[in-house]
Amino acid sequence: MSGPLSMRLIEKPWGCAVLPAPFVAPAGQRIGEIWFEPPPELPELLVKYIFTSEALSVQVHPSDAQTLANGIGEQGKEECWLIVDSEPGAKLGIGFRQNLDQEAMRRAALDGSIENLMEWHTVSAGDFFYIPANTVHAIGAGISLIEVQQNSDITYRLYDYGRPRELHLDEGMAIAKGEPYPQACKGKAPAGNSASLVSGPLFMLDQVAGAPDSGTRDRYKGRLLVIPREGPVHVAGMEIAPGGCALADSIADVDFASSGLSLIAAPCE
Numbered sequence: 134m135s136g137p138l139s140m141r142l143i144e145k146p147w148g149c150a151v152l153p154a155p156f157v158a159p160a161g162q163r164i165g166e167i168w169f170e171p172p173p174e175l176p177e178l179l180v181k182y183i184f185t186s187e188a189l190s191v192q193v194h195p196s197d198a199q200t201l202a203n204g205i206g207e208q209g210k211e212e213c214w215l216i217v218d219s220e221p222g223a224k225l226g227i228g229f230r231q232n233l234d235q236e237a238m239r240r241a242a243l244d245g246s247i248e249n250l251m252e253w254h255t256v257s258a259g260d261f262f263y264i265p266a267n268t269v270h271a272i273g274a275g276i277s278l279i280e281v282q283q284n285s286d287i288t289y290r291l292y293d294y295g296r297p298r299e300l301h302l303d304e305g306m307a308i309a310k311g312e313p314y315p316q317a318c319k320g321k322a323p324a325g326n327s328a329s330l331v332s333g334p335l336f337m338l339d340q341v342a343g344a345p346d347s348g349t350r351d352r353y354k355g356r357l358l359v360i361p362r363e364g365p366v367h368v369a370g371m372e373i374a375p376g377g378c379a380l381a382d383s384i385a386d387v388d389f390a391s392s393g394l395s396l397i398a399a400p401c402e
């Protein structure tokens with residue numbers, strides 16, 4: 134049923150003790166992720182805020198087909214990131230500067246030089262990146278972003294900067310592409326304007342300024358997630374403020390403020 138999703142705060146070694154408003158980290162905790170619990174009516178997508186004070190692991194996720202073939206679930210994990218805020222010079226590592234083979238990648242993951250082989254993108258608010266399955270990636274320090282992802286938690290860590298967490302080198306190497314990141318997967322959410330950020334094949338994501346136009350309404354035919362960015366939205370009469378996320382049974386249930394800015398997301402049929 135339409136309404137706000139509950140939030141879950143996740144501690145991470147690379148998280149932040151102080152979060153930007155309206156979020157608050159409990160005393161003594163470094164919160165790295167805020168998850169909006171996927172509702173049973175729309176289990177395909179997971180929305181997270183991610184806050185980093187250190188780099189995340191260098192990692193890779195499987196596709197739907199690989200996940201099914203390995204008997205570890207029905208969904209792989211494609212994800213996308215909208216940069217909300219970043220410290221000057223903050224970077225995302227996505228793909229490699231040059232093609233490299235599996236053996237070279239394994240050696241580089243083992244000795245940590247993988248970091249230097251990756252392509253690092255300096256980011257600022259509004260930058261947008263779609264991360265296809267099998268793309269090696271690492272989110273750097275000093276970044277706040279919104280992630281919309283397939284609702285899967287399968288992450289294969291290739292390198293973790295010496296932190297004492299489990300690595301998954303064999304599983305990761307079996308699916309990681311030693312290739313540059315396709316530039317077409319990179320975009321920009323234009324400040325204050327509507328834009329389609331992802332249009333399938335797994336899910337759709339749009340930035341909506343004011344109320345969505347008829348073309349956008351036509352594309353969002355079923356249930357959707359609404360993430361207000363500037364100004365509140367009302368979903369079935371309930372106010373959802375920036376920092377929240379809601380399920381709407383239909384786009385007609387959402388009252389978008391005329392001067393607001395929101396994200397909307399839905400799985401593709």
Ligand SMILES: O=P(O)(O)OC[C@H]1O[C@@H](O)[C@@H](O)[C@@H](O)[C@@H]1O
Nearest residue numbers: 145189190212272280282288290
């Ligand atoms: O394995 P760590 O470093 O904690 O990072 C895990 C996180 O990585 C990011 O790139 C995203 O895929 C998040 O959805 C994921 O939770």
